[in-house]
Every structure is written in structure tokens, then in C-alpha cells.
């Protein structure tokens with residue numbers, strides 16, 4: 001396969017602007033491939049065929065000058081279905097929002113469209129972004145484009161699979177504890193968790209507000225930089241967003257002279273393939289002039305524990321609004337509290353219920369200090385730990401996940417093992433730091449990846465290291481989609 | 488107030504105040520009262536998925552203004568928290584409030600007419616909930632309920648007093664004193680009947696000899712009280728109810744009770760809400776609220792003159808203490824008196840005009856003082872026209888009425904109606920002579936000692952001058968002419 005679908009974002013925008021391909025042709029090519037494969041891989045919950053086609057046609061009417069001003073001119077992009085859009089449906093992967101039509105659009109989506117992007121559809125996810133496999137989507141799992149018997153990761157599994165499978169040129173995901181980086185790693189694409197506050201959360205359906213960030217999922221590091229440049233920046237509707245200009249679009253690629261922190265030890269149970277891929281990348285970067293400095297991550301298992309208190313606590317509050325009164329699912333019942341009980345019992349899946357109960361408990365009178373209070377203290381310790389590390393090194397190199405994409409169904413009965421795949425991702429959310437997952441090649445047909453993390457607002461540096469990793473890794477081919485799987 | 492059984496009454500208040508900002512606390516929706524249901528709403532105040540709060544700085548400014556006027560210490564860093572509970576009028580399933588780091592602490596309110604103060608424990612900001620209209624008696628028995636979210640998200644401050652009041656009368660004085668101070672600040676409409684001001688009273692009885700913490704006494708929270716009078720009624724009922732319970736060896740349950748206007752009693756509100764654990768935690772969608780000390784000072788400097796200072800100023804003008812209290816009971820009233828004085832009218836005459844005919848006419852026209860046709864300048868000019876003898880008191884009243892009807896300056900009305908008091912002695916003397924000649928019998932009666940006869944003659948002179956003569960002058964001229972005196 002070779003054609004418009006194999007162009008990267010930067011290449012495709014170049015081609016649409018120069019007239020090498022029309023925006024309609026490009027969008028049509030993606031819609032055709034979605035029509036061919038979406039039923040099999042279940043990447044999109046809602047395909048916006050009509051509005052995408054219309055938008056592509058409108059974009060063609062623009063003058064050359066107007067096109068030049070649009071950094072994403074004609075780029076067909078997938079949006080995770082926890083980002084609201086004023087057309088089509090928005091479900092967050094939950095029955096409780098079945099048939100919900102949002103009355104407004106998320107800031108990031110507005111910014112994408114203002115930059116000339118075309119929204120293809122709403123990508124599948126674990127319900128309310130709670131999960132690491134998309135198996136917790138109320139509408140069924142997405143399959144991994146590299147092996148349909150395996151999960152694409154999660155919660156932004158639909159977004160990552162779309163980009164890998166050429167069902168979208170790029171995508172937006174959200175990352176609360178690894179939800180962009182882990183599926184990016186499992187699907188062999190690039191995923192960025194931006195610095196907390198770099199990107200507006202207005203219109204992102206909240207899971208855990210102090211951890212959630214929207215970020216790009218793309219085929220190349222340059223594409224991630226191009227997308228971030230469009231979506232980043234202060235938004236008066238999100239008062240936690242930062243007054244920071246977006247980072248540079250085209251970073252340099254050299255790592256010469258950089259001090260890169262690497263892990264001085266690895267946990268038990270780490271997949272040797274993951275470790276080998278990481279060490280190979282380390283050597284290649286060293287050869288390219290980087291200095292490797294062994295460091296100790298600040299308490300990864302305590303980070304995981306703190307994360308699984310803070311995130312459910314905030315979620316328990318954020319999900320209170322789904323009560324059947326104003327929108328979404330409503331189960332008629334005798335009396336107000338019965339209405340709540342029955343609506344929420346029918347509307348939420350098991351994983352969401354688990355976390356809401358866990359979070360409610362952690363915030364309860366008499367338990368607050370022991371759980372939420374203590375988790376917040378651990379969070380502070382972790383942030384301080386990273387401050388110290390980034391006093392010694394410019395950036396950190398570590399696995400994105402300790403494992404390779406697992407099989408569908410394999411971990412559903414074992415939530416703790418599911419949670420363990422977040423081991424290397426959650427601590428950067430807790431500390432509010434940026435982290436980038438970059439593919440490093442294929443092993444037995446499955447993608448491997450490494451993660452680069454840095455101090456606050458160091459995205460440009462991460463892109464620079466990411467480009468260097470791309471340049472030493474074998475080029476990623478497109479996956480060979482096939483019928484079947486274990487859906 | 489000590490009861491027969493030696494118990495002491497302990498009362499504290501939580502007063503909720505809607506701030507009169509143009510827009511809601513966290514979204515750009517208008518706060519107008521009385522709009523059609525669910526027309527002043529947006530995704531934010533309806534709690535749609537994905538929305539975030541954006542703090543209204545005007546609300547912060549008004550809250551700080553109220554807090555400094557009540558003598559509070561402003562916390563330069565305060566924090567918003569989520570108060571979690573489910574209710575049909577609460578769109579997000581939590582209310583954004585302030586829990587352990589409120590905006591302001593440690594203020595006080597001087598109790599009117601006493602030398603005592605009630606301490607303010609804290610003032611915090613929070614958002615208003617929507618409004619439920621039950622089709623039936625209550626939410627629990629209604630066939631259905633309708634929710635109006637126009638009110639959801641309107642900014643509130645909650646003013647929490649210390650339990651410093653010892654009788655329902657103290658409670659009444661506290662609320663009057665608090666509301667009087669707040670009324671000078673233009674921070675709220677302060678309408679209890681419309682719900683823009685709500686008072687929840689906490690009441691407990693401290694048995695004789697009790698040495699423990701007042702906070703540990705079984706406390707009843709009295710809610711749903713829509714007037715100060717009903718607060719007093721509710722408190723009186725509660726004191727009697729709790730005392731009767733204690734007298735028979737019973738215990739008072741710590742609970743929320745609603746006041747029932749019709750029966751004058753309080754009823755336990757055993758809703759599930761009352762048993763809630765609110766699971767407060769810091770609101771992650773808002774940064775801590777940081778204020779500059781210099782800005783707080785500016786707000787303090789910009790405070791208007793408060794009622795105590797106004798009363799002192801009025802008494803400095805020679806206004807009686809009682810009148811001064813009446814004037815300062817309404818900031819519009821005292822400011823109007825001051826403006827009229829500034830426009831040249833003397834005290835204390837200003838006071839008798841303003842508390843008399845002006846008050847009557849402003850009320851009749853439903854106008855706040857200083858608004859409508861009667862501005863301070865017109866009133867001062869009207870009073871000047873009396874002072875220089877142009878108008879009699881009776882004429883001045885006619886002109887005052889005409890100002891409301893015609894919306895004209897007093898001079899224009901005087902000219903248009905030919906209302907000029909005749910005080911030209913020569914002209915009047917001739918008229919007096921004519922009247923005496925025409926009423927010889929009456930004149931004789933007066934000379935014979937019938938004083939009442941003079942009134943008839945004065946009336947005749949007034950009639951001849953179409954009311955424009957100055958009665959005192961007419962009186963003097965008649966006496967002189969009839970009883971001798973200066974020959975003319």
C-alpha cells in the first residue's frame with residue numbers, strides 16, 4: 001500500500017497546500033478506508049462522514065493565501081470520544097451518554113478546525129477514559145491493527161489504532177495516567193502527554209481533573225509537534241491552562257551533549273523484549289553523543305498507589321453529574337434517589353463503578369487523611385523527586401510500558417495487572433510533567449516503544465530527542481489489516 | 488436570655504447573600520431575576536460534560552468589599568473546594584464552595600442600639616443551586632418537580648457568625664444591623680422574600696453549669712425562614728420546644744428544622760440530604776484564589792461611608808438622634824439628605840421635608856431616594872423658595888406635588904402656575920381695607936372680642952388674592968387695621 005494515506009501530517013498538509021492532492025481527495029481516501037475497516041477494528045464510535053466531506057469541500061474554496069495561513073490545511077483527524085463536539089454524538093464510551101449531543105465544541109477541537117483540520121469521527125475509548133485496553137468501552141473493544149487478537153491499549157485506544165491503521169492522519173487523545181502514551185506504544189505511533197496546563201481541558205470530559213491532559217497521537221514526532229503547536233496555549237475557559245506560547249513546530253534532531261537519565265534498575269516482570277528495545281535505543285543515543293546518567297525513579301509503585309487514590313477520588317466527583325436529570329440516559333423510577341440509583345446502575349460499567357466507589361470511599365469523612373490526604377502528600381514527594389532528577393539530567397529515558405500489547409480478555413479478570421501497565425506513565429501525570437512515547441520498531445510483528453520525559457514545558461526538547469530516536473529506529477511500516485480477531 | 492430552668496440561649500447565624508454581579512460566578516450567563524425558566528443558562532451552569540468553571544472577578548471584588556466592610560481579615564490565598572451531594576437542583580453533583588481556606592475571617596457586626604458586637608467567624612464564596620418547583624407539597628410527595636437553572640451559578644457569600652447571640656431579640660438586632668451595613672455596599676439586592684438573602688439560625692440551650700464547648704451542645708439548624716419576623720418566631724418556638732424537652736429530661740436532637748409560617752412551629756427535615764457526608768476536597772479546576780494586599784487595600788479605601796459614620800455626621804448637623812437613626816436605616820435616604828444639604832438646603836429643615844412629604848411621595852411613586860423627578864437640587868431650590876418668602880408652606884407642597892407630575896424645576900412650576908406669594912404690603916393693605924368694608928358685621932364681632940371672626944376675614948383676604956398672600960402678613964395687617972395700632 002502506498003498513496004495519500006501513507007503521507008505523514010506534515011507531508012499531507014504540504015501536498016494539499018501545493019495542490020498535489022485536494023482536501024476532498026484526501027478526506028475521501030480516509031473515509032473509504034474507515035468504511036472498509038471500521039466494522040472489523042472498531043476504531044470509531046461515530047464517523048462524521050457528511051460533515052467531514054462538506055468541510056473538505058469548503059476548504060477547497062479557499063485562496064492560496066488563505067490555505068497558507070492554515071497549519072493543518074485539509075488534515076483528516078480523529079478525535080477521542082471524550083472530547084465534545086457540537087455535532088454527532090459524544091459518549092465517552094459510556095451507556096450513560098448514549099445519544100447525547102453536546103451543545104458546544106471543546107477548545108482543542110475548535111483550534112484544530114480553525115487551523116484547517118477536518119474531523120473524521122469520534123474514536124473509541126475505555127468508558128470515561130478509565131482503562132488501559134479499550135475493553136472497558138460500553139460499545140465494545142478496539143482491536144490492535146498489528147494483531148487483531150490483541151488490545152490497542154487505552155484509554156485512547158481508538159485514537160492510536162486510527163493513526164496506526166491509516167484510518168486517521170493524526171488523532172487527539174487524553175492522558176490521565178498513560179492513556180495517550182501506552183496505546184501509542186502498543187500501536188507503534190507517537191504519543192505526547194503535554195505539560196499539565198499546556199493544553200486547554202475545556203470540552204474534555206473530565207476523568208481526573210488534576211491529571212487529565214489532551215495531547216496528540218501521530219505517526220511522526222514532527223507531526224506531534226505540529227499538532228501541539230495548534231492546540232496549546234492559554235484558554236480563558238480553562239483557568240488551569242498556562243500563559244505559555246506553543247512550543248516550536250520543527251525542533252532540531254541532535255542529542256549531542258544532552259544528559260539523559262536512564263533507569264539504574266528494572267522491576268520484576270518487565271518484558272525482556274521491552275528492555276532490549278530500550279537498551280538498544282540507549283546505545284544508539286549514546287553513539288549519537290548523549291551522556292547516559294543512571295537515575296532512580298521516585299518511588300514508581302507508591303506513585304501507582306497514589307494515582308489509584310487521587311484519580312478515582314476526583315472521578316467520583318466528576319461523574320456525579322451523570323444523574324439522569326438533564327441529559328443522557330434516564331431510568332424512570334419512583335422518586336429522585338431511585339432515579340439516581342437506577343440510572344447510574346444501568347449507565348455505568350463495572351470498571352467505572354469500581355472507581356467511583358473507591359474514590360467516594362477515599363474522600364469520606366474519617367478516611368480522607370489516610371487516603372486522599374496521604375496520596376496528595378506522595379504526589380508532592382514525587383514532584384520534588386523529579387525536580388531533583390531534572391537538576392541532574394536534561395531528560396529521562398524509560399519504558400512507556402513494561403510489556404507488549406496483551407491479548408483481548410487476558411487481564412479483564414485481573415485489574416491489578418491491568419493497572420501495572422501504567423507503572424511508568426502515571427508518575428509524570430502526578431508531577432504534571434511532559435512525556436513522549438516514540439516507537440522503536442517491531443518485535444515479532446508487535447511494536448516496541450520508549451518514553452522520554454522532561455521538566456515542565458520541555459516539549460521542544462522532548463521532540464528533539466524523539467526525532468533522534470526516530471532516526472536511529474527502523475522505519476515503521478503500515479500494519480497489514482486483516483479480517484477476524486477476537487472481538 | 489436565661490430560662491426558668493437556668494439554661495442560657497445560644498444563637499448563631501449563617502447568612503447567604505446573592506451578590507448582584509452582572510453575570511454568574513463561573514460562566515457568562517446573566518443573573519437577571521425573573522427571566523423565563525431555563526433561559527439564562529449555558530453548558531457550564533447546566534453541568535454539561537467537559538465544562539470548566541471560570542471565576543468571575545467582579546464577584547470576588549464584591550465579596551471582598553462586603554468582608555472588609557464587616558471588619559474581616561482577608562485571606563490573600565484562599566481556595567475553592569467541592570461540596571459533593573446529589574440533588575435535582577445541583578447540576579454537577581457538587582457545589583463549588585470554600586471549605587477550610589475561606590476568603591475572609593474574624594470580623595464583627597455592632598448590634599444596633601447596644602454597645603455589644605457579634606463576631607463574624609468567616610465569609611466564604613460559593614455558587615447558588617437551581618430552583619425546584621414541586622408539583623405537590625414537597626419533593627418527597629410531589630408527583631413531579633420542575634427545575635429552573637437560571638439561578639444555578641449565581642454568586643453567593645455565606646456569612647457565618649460566632650454563637651454570640653443570647654435571645655431572639657439579639658438575633659433580630661443582628662440581622663437588622665448586618666443588613667443595614669450591607670445595604671450601604673451595593674453588593675446584593677438583600678431581598679429575603681425573593682431569596683437573595685437567606686438566614687439559617689443555629690440555636691441551642693446551654694444548661695446551667697455547662698462548662699464544655701458551645702459547639703458540642705446539641706444544635707438545631709433552623710431553615711426556610713423568609714423574614715426577620717419569622718426568624719424571631721422560629722427562635723421563640725425552638726426555645727420553648729427545647730426547654731420543654733429538657734425539663735422532662737429529654738434530649739434535643741442535632742438536626743435541621745424548617746419553619747412553618749402557617750402554624751408558627753418548626754418541623755424536622757428528615758431528608759436524606761441531612762445525613763450527607765459532603766466529601767469536601769480542593770476544586771482541581773480552579774487555581775487557589777490569590778489576592779494582592781494592595782488591591783484589598785484599594786477595596787477598603789473605596790468603601791462608602793457606613794451607617795455609624797453617617798449617623799454621627801447627621802447629628803453633627805444638629806439632627807436629633809432618633810431622626811438620624813431613621814435617616815441611616817436606608818442609605819438612599821441619608822445620601823439624599825446629604826445631597827440636598829450640599830445643594831444649599833439647611834439642616835434640620837431638610838430632615839422634616841425628607842421624612843415627611845418627600846418620603847410619602849417617593850413611596851407612592853415606588854422610587855428610591857434621589858431617583859425620579861425629585862432630585863436633591865430641586866428639593867433644595869424648593870426649600871430656598873420658602874426661605875426667601877416666594878412660596879408659602881402650602882404653596883411649596885403644591886409645587887412638590889407638581890414636580891412629580893410635571894418633572895419640571897420648581898421655578899418653572901412657580902412661573903407657569905403664577906404661584907407667587909403676595910407680600911407687597913401696599914397692595915395687601917388695600918385688599919384688607921376692602922374686605923373689612925365689605926364685612927362690617929364680622930369686623931364688629933372681632934372688635935367685640937370674638938377672636939374666631941378674624942379667621943373668616945383672613946380667609947376672605949386669601950380668597951381675594953387667590954391664595955398668594957402670606958397668611959402671617961394678612962393676619963398682622965387685619966389686627967392693626969381693626970384694633971388701631973399704626974394708622975395707615
Ligand SMILES: [Zn+2]
Nearest residue numbers: 514516529532
Ligand atoms: Zn451559564
